[in-house]
Amino acid sequence: MSEDLDSNFARVVRLAEAAGLPEVTVGTxxxxxALLVKDKSFVRMKDGDTLVVMCAREEKEMLLELDPRLYFxxxxxxxxxxxxxxxxxxxxQSLTGRLVAAWREKAPKRLAATFSERDQPRSPTP
Structure with a gap:
């Protein structure tokens, strides 16, 4: 793995942990x-600077239009x-929002219902 990929994935893991996402495991x-919930990938590294994030199609279209600098x-x-x-x-903060949304896309409904965004810490510890 490249140094960028390692450090960027470590950032993704740190933010997911800080968000308090339940039942997340590290895998491939x-x-x-990749990060998985109940053995389903919800984000994965594509390369050293690119993260593949699961999202609803409607949300994807909106985000691609809203900020093509971040999303493509x-x-x-x-x-x-x-x-x-x-x-x-x-x-x-924006990446944490994407991680939470991607987790919700893949988490079983019952598990997703147990997670409340208002319970998550506002900023991760470095």
Whole structure:
């Protein structure tokens, strides 16, 4: 793994932990580091600076339009409920929001119902 990939994935893990997302495990998806909930990948590293994030298609379209500096897609992801995030551009608060939303997309409904965003800490510890 590259140094960027390692440090950026460590940031993703740290933010997910700080958000208090239940039942998250570290694993791999398509040969790259990923976070999983109940064995389902909800985010994975594409490369050293790009995170693949699961999201609802409607939300994806809105975010791609709203901030193409942060969010983008390649032809491979067109039509799929996933988008790409530039980790070098996104701040921790926005990235945490994306992680929570992606987790909610993949978590079983019963588990998702147990998680309340208002219970999460506001900022992770470095």
């Amino acid at each position: 998806s398509y040969g790259t580091p 897609e390649t032809d491979h992801y067109k039509g799929w409920p996933a988008m790409l995030v530039r980790l070098s551009e996104i701040d921790d």
